[in-house]
Amino acid sequence: MKKATNYLIGASALTLSLIGSTAAVAGPSGTVAFLMPDEASTRYEQHDFPGFEAAMKKLCPDCKLLYQNANADAAQQQQQFNSAISQGAKVIVLDPVDSTAAASLVHMAQAQGVKVIAYDRPVPSTPADYYVSFDNEGIGKAIAQSLVQHMKDKGVPTGKGGVLEVNGSPTDAAAGLIRKGIHEGLAGSGYKTLAEYDTPEWAPPKAQQWVSGQITRFGSQIVGVVAANDGTAGGTIAAFKAAGVNPVPPVTGNDATVAGLQLIISGDQYNTILKPSEIVAAAAAKVAVGFLSGQAPKGETTLFKTPTQLFTPMVITQSNIKAEVVDKGFTTADQLCTGRYADGCKKLGIKH
Structure with missing residues (x-):
């Protein structure tokens, strides 16, 4: 213990x-x-x-x-x-x-x-x-609606594929609220849910393993992924990269962790929630x-x-990460703009 x-x-x-x-x-x-x-x-x-x-x-x-x-x-x-x-x-x-x-x-x-x-x-x-x-229900709805709007803005057709849903722990009632919100955010979008998964203990490796199986199953039909937090998003992105998928379909997140924010900077993750x-x-x-x-x-x-x-939290994407996260001091440029993320920071005007 x-x-x-x-x-x-x-x-x-x-x-x-x-x-x-x-x-x-x-x-x-x-x-x-x-x-x-x-x-x-x-x-x-x-x-x-x-x-x-x-x-x-x-x-x-x-x-x-x-x-x-x-x-x-x-x-x-x-x-x-x-x-x-x-x-x-x-x-x-x-x-x-x-x-x-x-x-x-x-x-x-x-x-x-x-x-x-x-x-x-x-x-x-x-x-x-x-x-x-x-x-939490509002978080799920917000990340899903943000993803849907992004895919429509990019002209992703609704009839040629769908999204994966990577939820949180089945023993976590908050994860259930997030899942409910995700369902609301996807409803009426035109994008069908190909499969969904409740990730035991929110463990990123378990999310990665499940997503890997879905990549084998659905391949290019996967046009986006609603992941319930930055950890499951990171596991999801790792699965696509391991499968050689490039570019990675847009993936949501939640919690605005340093790792999640860095993946947004690099373009691998689409959004997160600033909490x-x-x-x-x-x-x-x-x-x-x-x-x-x-x-x-x-x-x-x-x-x-x-x-x-x-x-009520806020959705963060590349468009507002500098203004809402860095400029307001929630996370510093020094924390985010390390190693391979330095170039992405320059493109977004994040200086350290």
Whole structure:
């Protein structure tokens, strides 16, 4: 089992100062756990946790923060969840490996008075205390519609082929929402879906293996691929390159990882979704501190019978990668314009 990593934010204890007869007012305090699902996507270590930690430092300097990543192992996440409760966590921010299995974790926590904030991925069968995420269904619809518009702009005929759909993990409820959005985005486009696949654990090698089989099966009939994130997109592109397909059909993505953005720069990937995870992480921190303060934060909407706050992300292509990603500082030119991507950066006006 992966060793626990505990982060103590600020002072270990709150010191009350008495000035005359007036006591200083104590701010919120307590232990909060931030439990992420996997390491296949780099976002959790590079963006989500740092964003959550930074927000907690500002909102609750006397809080203790526990952080762990389950590495796509639902049993390991359950152990981490149990450990968080045994260490006194009063709020657990949970991005579940298995959205169905997470229902029992929510029940257990709530029975002990521990609040659970579903993060990024919902827990459909059992209401958590709050749910904060990007609009996953909207993400799926946006990447699919963007791909459809691109293919039509390029004059790709609707009657001579179709698209592949590379979805996310079958145990991830957020992946199910993305898949639903993809279906909506493709509906009525005229492009048929040749085949679709739910990628276990979002693992790029598994996506690559499946796409390789579909290339053998369908060949030049494949005119585009809707991949649900940058990892599965990278696996998809690797499959086409290994098969000697040139040019690679347009492929979608999601998460705006450095690798995904570089593939857009090189022209191998068509789009991705810019999801500054720090925004959602900061929102989760605000909700967590609210619970520690005895408040029940109200959601902007309700999903799965859970108060919910959703954020709307942005589609990124070559046309806006400089303005929206680099110029606004989400990712630097130095990170993107390395090695073989330097020439593509020059063409797009990205300087480092």
